Amino acid sequence: MAMTWYDAFGRRVDLTALKEEQAAPVVGSVRRHDALHPAAGLTPGRLAQILRDSIDGDPENYLALAEDMEERDPHYGSVLSTRKSQVAGLDITVEAAGDDTKSIEIADMVREYVGRDEFEIELRDILDATGKGFSCTEIVWDTSESQWRPKRLAWRDPRWFLFDRVDGETPLLRNGGTNDPLKPFGWIFHSFKAKSGLPIRGGLARGVAWQFLFKSFTAKDWAIFCEAYGQPLRLGKYDAGASEADKEKLLEAVTNIGTDYSAIVPVSMAIEFIKADIAGSHELYEKRADWLDRQVSKLVLGQTSTTDAQKGSYAVGKVHDGVRDDIEKADAKALSATLNRDFTRPFVDLNHGPQTKYPKIRIGRPDEVDVEALVKNVTALVPLGLPVSKKTMLDKIGLPEPKAGEELLVAAKVAAPVDPNANPAQLPPKSGVAVNSVGGVKRDAIERAAAEMMGDWMPLVSPIVAGLEAEIAAASSVEDVKALLAKRFEGLDAAAMTELLANSAFVARLAGVVDDQL
Numbered sequence: 001m002a003m004t005w006y007d008a009f010g011r012r013v014d015l016t017a018l019k020e021e022q023a024a025p026v027v028g029s030v031r032r033h034d035a036l037h038p039a040a041g042l043t044p045g046r047l048a049q050i051l052r053d054s055i056d057g058d059p060e061n062y063l064a065l066a067e068d069m070e071e072r073d074p075h076y077g078s079v080l081s082t083r084k085s086q087v088a089g090l091d092i093t094v095e096a097a098g099d100d101t102k103s104i105e106i107a108d109m110v111r112e113y114v115g116r117d118e119f120e121i122e123l124r125d126i127l128d129a130t131g132k133g134f135s136c137t138e139i140v141w142d143t144s145e146s147q148w149r150p151k152r153l154a155w156r157d158p159r160w161f162l163f164d165r166v167d168g169e170t171p172l173l174r175n176g177g178t179n180d181p182l183k184p185f186g187w188i189f190h191s192f193k194a195k196s197g198l199p200i201r202g203g204l205a206r207g208v209a210w211q212f213l214f215k216s217f218t219a220k221d222w223a224i225f226c227e228a229y230g231q232p233l234r235l236g237k238y239d240a241g242a243s244e245a246d247k248e249k250l251l252e253a254v255t256n257i258g259t260d261y262s263a264i265v266p267v268s269m270a271i272e273f274i275k276a277d278i279a280g281s282h283e284l285y286e287k288r289a290d291w292l293d294r295q296v297s298k299l300v301l302g303q304t305s306t307t308d309a310q311k312g313s314y315a316v317g318k319v320h321d322g323v324r325d326d327i328e329k330a331d332a333k334a335l336s337a338t339l340n341r342d343f344t345r346p347f348v349d350l351n352h353g354p355q356t357k358y359p360k361i362r363i364g365r366p367d368e369v370d371v372e373a374l375v376k377n378v379t380a381l382v383p384l385g386l387p388v389s390k391k392t393m394l395d396k397i398g399l400p401e402p403k404a405g406e407e408l409l410v411a412a413k414v415a416a417p418v419d420p421n422a423n424p425a426q427l428p429p430k431s432g433v434a435v436n437s438v439g440g441v442k443r444d445a446i447e448r449a450a451a452e453m454m455g456d457w458m459p460l461v462s463p464i465v466a467g468l469e470a471e472i473a474a475a476s477s478v479e480d481v482k483a484l485l486a487k488r489f490e491g492l493d494a495a496a497m498t499e500l501l502a503n504s505a506f507v508a509r510l511a512g513v514v515d516d517q518l
Contacts, residue, residue, distance in 0.1 A: 003353060005184075005185065005349050005350070005354065006184075006354075007184035007185055007345070007346070008341045008342070008345060009184070011184040012184065013184045013185045013346075014183065014184070015350075017183050017186075018141055018183060018185055018186055019141065019143055021138060021140055021154070022138060022173065022180070022182070022183050022186060022187075023136075023138050023154075023156045023160060023173055029175075029176070030160075030174045030175070030176055031157070031160045031173075031174060031175075033157065035064075036060070036061065036064035036159070037064070037068055038050060038061045038064055038065045038068065039065055039068035039069065039072055039212075039216075042065075042213055042216065043213075044213065047065075047209060047210070047213055050062050050065055051206065051209065054200050054201075055198070055200065055201065057162060057163070057165050058162070059158075059159075059162060059163075059200050060159045060162075062200070062205075062206075063132055063158045063159045064159060065205070065209065066131050066132045066203065066205035066209075069131075069205060069208060069209065069212045070131065072212075072216075073208075073212055073215065073296075075293045075296060075297075076208055076211075076212065076296050076300070079296060079297055079300040079301055080130065080131050080204065080300055082300075082301065083130060083300055083301060083327070083331070084124055084127040084128075084130055085124065086328055087123070087127060087328060087331045087332050087335060087363070088120050088121075088123040088124045088127060089120060090328075090332055090363050090364055090365060091363070091364065091365065091366060092114050092115075092119075092361065092362070092363050093361075093362045094107050094110050094111040094114065094359050094360070094361055094362070095107070095359060095360045095362060096359050097355065097357035097358055097359050097360075098357065102352075103357075103359070106348055106352055106355070106358075106359055107359040109347070109348075109351065110344055110347060110348070110359050110361065113149075113150060113347070114361060118152075122137070122152075122153040122155075123335065125137060125153070125155035126153070126155075126188060126190050126335065126338070127190070127192075127331075127335065128155065128158070129190045129191060129192035129203065130192050130203065130204060130331070131203050131204050131205045131208075132158050132192075132203045132205055133191070133192055133199050133200050133201065133202040133203030133205070133206070134158065134161075134171065134189065134190065134191050134192065134199040134200070134202075134203070135155070135158060135188075135189075135190045135192075136156050136158065136160075136161055136171055136173075136182065136187055136188075136189055137153050137154065137155055137156065137187065137188040137189075137190070138153070138154045138156055138186060138187055138188075139153060139154075139185070139186055139187065139188065139343070139346070140152050140153075140154050141186075141350075147351060148347070148350035148351055150343075150347065153188065153343075160173060160174050161173060161174065162174060162179060163198070163199065163200060168198045168199075168200070169191075169198060169199060171189055171199075185346035185349075185350065187342065188338060188339070188342040188343055189338070189342060190334075190335065190338045190342075191338075192204075192334070193334075194206075194207070194299075204299055204300055207299050208296055208299060208300070211292045211295050211296050214288075214292055215289055215292040215293070218285055218288045218289050218292070219285075219289065221285060222285035222286075222289070225285065234254045234257055235254075236250040236251065236253065236254040236269065236270070237269065237270040238250050238269050239269075242269075246269070249269075250269050253269075301324055301327065302324055302326070302327050303324060328364075328365075329364060332363040332364045333363075333364075335363055336360075336361050336362055336363045336364075339361045339363075340358065340360055340361055343361075344358055344359060344360070344361055345358055369396050369397070371396070371397050371398075374393075374396055374397070375397070378393065468484075468488060471484055472484065
């Protein structure tokens with residue numbers, strides 16, 4: 001019995017239809033690439049009509065205008081490209097549906113495809129929905145060798161689509177007199193929602209359109225102003241008795257200076273250049289254009305500080321980066337959901353049959369880990385019994401599992417401390433040959449000097465400390481203890497102690513200079 005497939009919306013899949021492209025451009029078809037430029041000569045009344053038509057079932061002019069705005073307005077094109085590129089360039093991971101061999105095999109199949117270099121470009125095409133509200137990407141399948149592999153993800157011009165007039169959400173492909181539903185398992189339909197509502201009203205271009213219109217008026221007025229008042233005035237002067245021929249010659253000379261930058265006039269005539277010193281009024285155009293650009297930045301990026309120069313913009317930009325991160329995460333999650341519904345499921349079903357659980361494509365930045373704090377906490381808690389996996393720690397700090405035979409880093413061994421109350425006879429012997437290790441642990445020259453000093457120090461202080469604890473315990477006041485200690489120190493050979501400390505310091509200094517590690 002032949003297997004039957006259904007897509008995420010419960011529609012039956014026609015495998016035969018999937019082997020042919022549904023929206024390939026055809027000569028004489030309504031699906032054409034000829035240019036529409038509604039931005040040319042755009043007026044407020046015309047823009048309002050375009051926006052109304054897009055809701056009433058004819059979005060072609062609106063979608064063409066959205067394309068025009070990306071090309072004609074450098075600021076909008078830049079910030080929109082930034083938003084799309086930022087999401088398309090994020091890390092992509094594929095989580096297997098389970099730990100069994102089959103789940104891992106399926107995940108590896110998806111992982112191999114999304115790991116292609118071309119996939120980032122395909123994601124940018126899918127994210128064309130960011131501006132226009134939706135995007136339709138056709139999956140061109142390769143069925144050779146008895147397998148179903150996406151040959152490419154083909155971007156299709158959004159002007160080729162419209163929406164069902166009943167629900168306003170189901171995309172339909174223009175096809176002359178009929179409008180065809182998109183083939184199940186054949187399309188990635190991504191809807192962008194800058195706000196709740198119909199897909200055609202969810203794109204950023206709708207909000208930018210009015211700013212684009214007003215800015216185009218401002219730029220045009222600015223150009224006219226500069227042309228009229230930005231050039232120096234060329235003033236020709238003639239004598240009172242000049243003839244009409246002389247006047248015409250002077251006028252021709254003044255005109256030629258503006259085009260040819262050269263002219264000749266009689267000595268009796270003069271040409272004066274009056275500098276165009278205009279203060280204040282010309283700044284209105286720049287300020288208005290900048291203000292409109294900032295509104296576009298707010299709409300597209302959620303902030304202005306990383307795109308528009310302003311006082312204190314670095315500090316403010318650090319704060320606004322958090323807003324931009326929120327937008328990035330929302331876009332990445334929405335894109336992941338679309339891919340898992342319209343790409344992962346068809347890819348898996350056509351090659352392995354319907355599954356109860358599917359691998360998940362995840363797009364986003366990895367969670368940042370404070371490695372220093374993590375190591376500090378683990379170091380403190382493991383001795384208290386906290387179980388921590390070695391593999392987990394390696395993953396958290398970004399280190400791979402060491403391979404067999406590789407040289408490993410080990411902690412430096414520290415010599416065991418010498419007990420100051422130990423019997424001098426039990427300390428390492430003082431002899432002409434230095435004792436360089438204890439229990440197999442190497443000691444440097446400073447450690448050896450300290451051990452030797454302990455051997456010399458004990459005979460000097462033993463008479464002073466002998467029985468001192470009991471006498472202090474029997475004392476009745478602080479004054480009695482002070483008197484007791486003073487009496488004890490009277491027997492201390494201060495000269496011998498001073499010499500011992502000086503010699504030890506000298507030995508330690510020499511060991512440090514020569515870097516003695518024996």
